[in-house]
Amino acid sequence: MKSRTVAAFFCLASVVTITSGARIPLPDFIKPCSRNDPKLNECVRKQGPAVIPKLKDGIRKYRIPKLEPLRVEQIKVDQDESASVGINLIANDIDLHGVSQAQLKDIDIQLDPPVFKMKFLFPRVELLAKYDINGKVLILPIQGKGDANITMVNLNIDFDFDGEWVKKEDGLQYLKMKDHHIKYDMDRNYIKLDNLFNGNKALGDRMNEFMDVNWREVTQELGPPIADALALVVRSIVSGIVEQVPLVNIFPEKA
Numbered sequence: 001m002k003s004r005t006v007a008a009f010f011c012l013a014s015v016v017t018i019t020s021g022a023r024i025p026l027p028d029f030i031k032p033c034s035r036n037d038p039k040l041n042e043c044v045r046k047q048g049p050a051v052i053p054k055l056k057d058g059i060r061k062y063r064i065p066k067l068e069p070l071r072v073e074q075i076k077v078d079q080d081e082s083a084s085v086g087i088n089l090i091a092n093d094i095d096l097h098g099v100s101q102a103q104l105k106d107i108d109i110q111l112d113p114p115v116f117k118m119k120f121l122f123p124r125v126e127l128l129a130k131y132d133i134n135g136k137v138l139i140l141p142i143q144g145k146g147d148a149n150i151t152m153v154n155l156n157i158d159f160d161f162d163g164e165w166v167k168k169e170d171g172l173q174y175l176k177m178k179d180h181h182i183k184y185d186m187d188r189n190y191i192k193l194d195n196l197f198n199g200n201k202a203l204g205d206r207m208n209e210f211m212d213v214n215w216r217e218v219t220q221e222l223g224p225p226i227a228d229a230l231a232l233v234v235r236s237i238v239s240g241i242v243e244q245v246p247l248v249n250i251f252p253e254k255a
């Protein structure tokens, strides 16, 4: 059995504690949709193009981090020694470029109990980081430390979460997110690791070529921790709004 632990940390330098009792309205660039609207999903989906670009610089009040670039402190993959395929990977100082170009393709909201399903398309996400890798990629030994560039084209991310309504001190109902799930695929992934094998150019070039030809398989191996990190980011953005704004302000009786 292959065991893999994954840890992702991302920076929310701008996190501030909101004093309870402050009833936060929706950001003014989001138009509330009525919970009684039979076309609630359509109403929410239509706002995507107006809302996503507004999140680009982050919003303190809603604990939304800056999206361009989006900074993730660390993504870590460890596999235990006994695993037949094993890789240890640490990426630090990760900057994701292109996140603010996301398009909300579809949304499916169920309010009671709350279940939200969203589909995003990211036309191009460039992940630049410092990496340290050691182990095997597919069948080949790999080792190195340097700059990584992972560029994903037409990255589709499905993000779902469920939750419950909780009553806070102010007597109002707020959403509390519970489990989230992420699924992803992409049209192409360009993986480039500089300075592999202590800077041995011939070996490094060959490995990069191998990863380019086999990008799909390599993505399968390295993708899950990156996706987990992205899921946490998406979660924090969504929760920044939905957990702090009461139901009556997000989905009022009448819009």
Ligand SMILES: *[C@@H]1O[C@H](CO)[C@@H](O)[C@H](O)[C@H]1NC(C)=O
Pocket: 126, 128, 149, 150, 151, 190, 192
């Ligand atoms: C990263 O890789 C992509 C795809 O090969 C390339 O277009 C882009 O210029 C690279 N970015 C940097 C900063 O090197």
